[in-house]
Amino acid sequence: xxxxxxxxxxxxxxxxxxxxxxxxxxxxxxxxxxxxxxxxxxxxxxxxxxxxxxxxxxxxxxxxxxxxxxxxxxxxxxxxxxxxxxxxxxxxxxxxxxxxxxxxxxxxxxxxxxxxxxxxxxxxxxxxxxxxxxxxxxxxxxxxxxxxxxxxxxxxxxxxxxxxxxxxxxxxxxxxxxxxxxxxxxxxxxxxxxxxxxxxxxxxxxxxxxxxxxxxxxxxxxxxxxxxxxxxxxxxxxxxxxxxxxxxxxxxxxxxxxxxxxxxxxxxxxxxxxxxxxxxxxxxxxxxxxxxxxxxxxxxxxxxxxxxxxxxxxxxxxxxxxxxxxxxxxxxxxxxxxxxxxxxxxxxxxxxxxxxxxxxxxxxxxxxxxxxxxxxxxxxxxxxxxxxxxxxxxxxxxxxxxxxxxxxxxxxxxxxxxxxxxxxxxxxxxxxxxxxxxxxxxxxxxxxxxxxxxxxxxxxxxxxxxxxxxxxxxxxxxxxxxxxxxxxxxxxxxxxxxxxxxxxxxxxxxxxxxxxxxxxxxxxxxxxxxxxxxxxxxxxxxxxxxxxxxxxxxxxxxxxxxxxxxxxxxxxxxxxxxxxxxxxxxxxxxxxxxxxxxxxxxxxxxxxxxxxxxxxxxxxxx
Amino acid sequence: xxxxxxxxxxxxxxxxxxxxxxxxxxxxxxxxxxxxxxxxxxxxxxxxxxxxxxxxxxxxxxxxxxxxxxxxxxxxxxxxxxxxxxxxxxxxxxxxxxxxxxxxxxxxxxxxxxxxxxxxxxxxxxxxxxxxxxxxxxxxxxxxxxxxxxxxxxxxxxxxxxxxxxxxxxxxxxxxxxxxxxxxxxxxxxxxxxxxxxxxxxxxxxxxxxxxxxxxxxxxxxxxxxxxxxxxxxxxxxxxxxxxxxxxxxxxxxxxxxxxxxxxxxxxxxxxxxxxxxxxxxxxxxxxx
Numbered sequence: 001x002x003x004x005x006x007x008x009x010x011x012x013x014x015x016x017x018x019x020x021x022x023x024x025x026x027x028x029x030x031x032x033x034x035x036x037x038x039x040x041x042x043x044x045x046x047x048x049x050x051x052x053x054x055x056x057x058x059x060x061x062x063x064x065x066x067x068x069x070x071x072x073x074x075x076x077x078x079x080x081x082x083x084x085x086x087x088x089x090x091x092x093x094x095x096x097x098x099x100x101x102x103x104x105x106x107x108x109x110x111x112x113x114x115x116x117x118x119x120x121x122x123x124x125x126x127x128x129x130x131x132x133x134x135x136x137x138x139x140x141x142x143x144x145x146x147x148x149x150x151x152x153x154x155x156x157x158x159x160x161x162x163x164x165x166x167x168x169x170x171x172x173x174x175x176x177x178x179x180x181x182x183x184x185x186x187x188x189x190x191x192x193x194x195x196x197x198x199x200x201x202x203x204x205x206x207x208x209x210x211x212x213x214x215x216x217x218x219x220x221x222x223x224x225x226x227x228x229x230x231x232x233x234x235x236x237x238x239x240x241x242x243x244x245x246x247x248x249x250x251x252x253x254x255x256x257x258x259x260x261x262x263x264x265x266x267x268x269x270x271x272x273x274x275x276x277x278x279x280x281x282x283x284x285x286x287x288x289x290x291x292x293x294x295x296x297x298x299x300x301x302x303x304x305x306x307x308x309x310x311x312x313x314x315x316x317x318x319x320x321x322x323x324x325x326x327x328x329x330x331x332x333x334x335x336x337x338x339x340x341x342x343x344x345x346x347x348x349x350x351x352x353x354x355x356x357x358x359x360x361x362x363x364x365x366x367x368x369x370x371x372x373x374x375x376x377x378x379x380x381x382x383x384x385x386x387x388x389x390x391x392x393x394x395x396x397x398x399x400x401x402x403x404x405x406x407x408x409x410x411x412x413x414x415x416x417x418x419x420x421x422x423x424x425x426x427x428x429x430x431x432x433x434x435x436x437x438x439x440x441x442x443x444x445x446x447x448x449x450x451x452x453x454x455x456x457x458x459x460x461x462x463x464x465x466x467x468x469x470x471x472x473x474x475x476x477x478x479x480x481x482x483x484x485x486x487x488x489x490x491x492x493x494x495x496x497x498x499x500x501x502x503x504x505x506x507x508x509x510x511x512x513x514x515x516x517x518x519x520x521x522x523x524x525x526x527x528x529x530x531x532x533x534x535x536x537x538x539x540x541x542x543x544x545x546x547x548x549x550x551x552x553x554x555x556x557x558x559x560x561x562x563x564x565x566x567x568x569x570x571x572x573x574x575x576x577x578x579x580x581x582x583x584x585x586x587x588x589x590x591x592x593x594x595x596x597x598x599x600x601x602x603x604x605x606x607x608x609x610x611x612x613x614x615x616x617x618x619x620x621x622x
Numbered sequence: 623x624x625x626x627x628x629x630x631x632x633x634x635x636x637x638x639x640x641x642x643x644x645x646x647x648x649x650x651x652x653x654x655x656x657x658x659x660x661x662x663x664x665x666x667x668x669x670x671x672x673x674x675x676x677x678x679x680x681x682x683x684x685x686x687x688x689x690x691x692x693x694x695x696x697x698x699x700x701x702x703x704x705x706x707x708x709x710x711x712x713x714x715x716x717x718x719x720x721x722x723x724x725x726x727x728x729x730x731x732x733x734x735x736x737x738x739x740x741x742x743x744x745x746x747x748x749x750x751x752x753x754x755x756x757x758x759x760x761x762x763x764x765x766x767x768x769x770x771x772x773x774x775x776x777x778x779x780x781x782x783x784x785x786x787x788x789x790x791x792x793x794x795x796x797x798x799x800x801x802x803x804x805x806x807x808x809x810x811x812x813x814x815x816x817x818x819x820x821x822x823x824x825x826x827x828x829x830x831x832x833x834x835x836x837x838x839x840x841x842x843x844x845x846x847x848x849x850x851x852x853x854x855x856x857x858x859x860x861x862x863x864x865x866x867x868x869x870x871x872x873x874x875x876x877x878x879x880x881x882x883x884x885x886x887x888x889x890x891x892x893x894x895x896x897x898x899x900x901x902x903x904x905x906x907x908x909x910x911x
Contacts, residue, residue, distance in 0.1 A: 152706040152708070277796050278799070283802055310775040312780060313780075314795075315789070315800075422780055424858070469729050472671070472708060473776075473813065474831065475781070476782070476860065477782065
């Protein structure tokens with residue numbers, strides 16, 4: 001419904017500058033509740049004007065939060081400003097809600113029709129909370145009862161990154177590959193379509209995106225040998241409209257006459273076959289479990305593909321297209337328009353599933369329609385979203401695995417010394433396998449012109465051989481150990497200037513910052529830590545303004561909305577888990593440093609810092 | 623390699639004891655086990671895969687099912703199963719979660735369980751049709767450069783089955799067909815597809831873990847040849863031979879001791895069960911290959 005409006009909105013730069021100056025001058029001196037995290041400011045950013053960025057497809061602030069990314073441009077920016085840098089220090093808990101689920105809670109709450117919708121990790125219960133009543137009681141709940149018959153088949157993690165609201169319906173995915181539409185008012189099932197097969201290792205963990213009456217979803221499970229895809233379902237009927245695979249012949253990938261990639265290495269016939277040995281593409285990975293953005297003006301969606309698998313790198317010579325890259329597609333037909341590969345022939349598990357923020361930026365003296373991708377391989381890519389050209393790719397983290405991106409060829413320059421091989425000890429591979437930034441989405445404020453990036457600071461050693469066992473069969477892998485990168489902090493929350501391509505300020509955090517973030521017009525940015533602190537920082541300086549200790553570590557996505565009472569609220573799900581938090585949610589043995597594919601070794605002190613359990617927290621000014 | 627949320631699981635480390643005892647350092651005391659040990663009386667609680675012959679299935683047709691019966695019989699207990707697909711997360715959700723007290727087949731000195739002395743040692747093997755007279759025995763056999771080879775894959779990047787690594791290390795790539803070790807779980811015994819491919823001629827040779835190959839070769843409609851791979855340990859350090867033990871929860875020394883007593887006492891019966899299922903043996907007691 002929102003896509004079909006088709007209007008396009010740009011925030012006037014001059015208005016922005018005035019507004020931001022006003023808000024800065026109005027700001028009182030906020031108290032500092034704690035010195036837990038200290039802002040590292042490079043340059044005198046606080047006083048400077050925004051670099052000037054317009055948000056694509058931005059809608060006027062309506063107080064709702066209908067999709068995890070807030071809008072099609074994926075800014076995660078709230079235009080509400082009742083809560084601001086001057087008064088956020090008095091923010092108080094308004095109400096809370098226990099989900100009753102113990103695994104990692106990564107979802108963003110969704111707010112529409114005076115109701116809040118939250119989807120839990122497996123068993124994927126969808127709750128509707130009535131915001132018009134004191135304490136927001138449960139209005140209805142929908143339990144999809146995902147298959148438990150094949151226990152252990154969908155192994156591993158059970159996260160869900162959120163539901164989405166459109167046109168009176170709530171759409172969400174279940175771990176066992178069902179996309180479900182429920183009537184937002186009644187909780188009545190409208191349709192339920194199975195889009196993948198758990199028996200083949202597929203699962204669904206991403207939040208859908210609804211564009212022009214189509215519900216877009218993609219699969220997870222690359223290391224099981226699944227073939228990645230994105231599919232579109234009709235929002236009214238649940239019927240599959242199209243499916244685009246990410247390996248194989250052009251016909252399967254929906255590559256046709258309108259496909260015009262910017263770089264020559266992405267041009268040619270059936271590269272999804274030719275860039276693999278023999279039939280390796282048939283079980284080649286390239287799944288889709290991250291974020292999709294949409295530009296109504298161009299009528300293009302943008303999303304990334306996961307890493308190649310289950311082949312080891314030596315067994316799959318070639319670029320392994322179309323894995324670890326980004327597609328631009330027509331949402332009506334699925335037809336591909338361009339593609340760019342962040343990590344050709346990926347060696348380090350650098351899935352390219354992160355969010356892309358669509359903005360217009362002044363670059364080289366002209367306004368460019370760009371997308372910003374803080375990428376897993378450690379670079380912030382600024383790309384021309386019309387063509388797929390990489391305009392800049394600057395490191396936002398400590399990187400040893402690659403030496404940069406050649407802007408002429410678009411190629412990532414690998415550092416051969418850091419290639420992992422069985423039996424060879426390779427130390428200090430940075431970033432580690434979860435990347436410099438994993439799924440946790442960043443935000444963009446058109447007021448400050450800054451991107452707020454929650455991420456991790458981890459390196460890894462591949463210390464020779466580790467034997468493993470599965471399905472009655474021994475196998476082997478690198479004995480991976482992860483640890484904090486330079487500085488000793490495992491996480492960081494940073495502000496990035498996408499025009500200058502540089503860090504503005506950064507807040508070191510003890511644990512990886514595995515939560516999302518929300519930026520607000522009140523010059524406050526919110527994020528959470530894995531030991532349970534929900535924090536508000538000044539959008540310009542990074543100064544800590546307020547914090548609240550939640551019951552469990554935070555890996556969810558904060559949102560900002562206006563309640564039926566007209567007040568601004570901030571909401572976050574706490575409930576530690578996910579890959580980084582598996583040591584708590586999965587009860588892993590902290591003595592085994594190689595648990596969770598080496599991640600547990602870097603998190604052995606997390607069980608001392610937090611306990612599991614999902615709770616929603618909602619905050620407001622008194 | 624690790625799609626976090628699917629990927630995000632656990633690579634359960636283990637030790638190939640016959641080859642690497644002493645390589646691991648800093649073994650922690652058993653007293654620090656995460657769960658208190660309490661076994662219900664009269665019941666041997668076993669966690670097993672319901673769909674993974676020749677090891678186990680929920681019709682109790684696998685050799686691990688037979689071994690569970692044998693143990694329970696000796697203990698004077700009855701077997702109670704918790705069924706769970708043996709994939710990543712298996713040990714976390716079963717043995718460590720307290721859903722059972724024993725897993726019948728685990729590699730010797732598996733880190734997340736307390737393991738008994740091993741009861742068999744097997745090897746990866748070459749499986750081919752007898753009629754094709756390949757007589758493969760070594761990864762360095764030049765025939766491997768032109769034959770269609772089936773190999774099982776799991777994970778990605780630096781985590782994979784030993785033959786997958788051995789082939790790529792020799793640059794044997796274009797003639798390799800990959801089978802996922804997970805397979806399609808809606809079909810019976812998903813890892814068995816690779817042996818069927820040899821039978822059907824889809825591949826000339828498959829390189830498969832011994833017990834899997836031995837059992838399905840035994841039931842094959844066409845005669846299959848099974849030969850252990852060599853070298854037993856490839857360069858730089860890639861073993862193809864593994865010891866298999868019973869696994870109990872860390873700290874359950876009592877059950878471990880009793881299982882080892884049964885291993886001694888019923889050695890002959892255990893060997894017979896393994897032979898019935900065509901398990902290729904590399905240890906002296908079996909000597910099947």
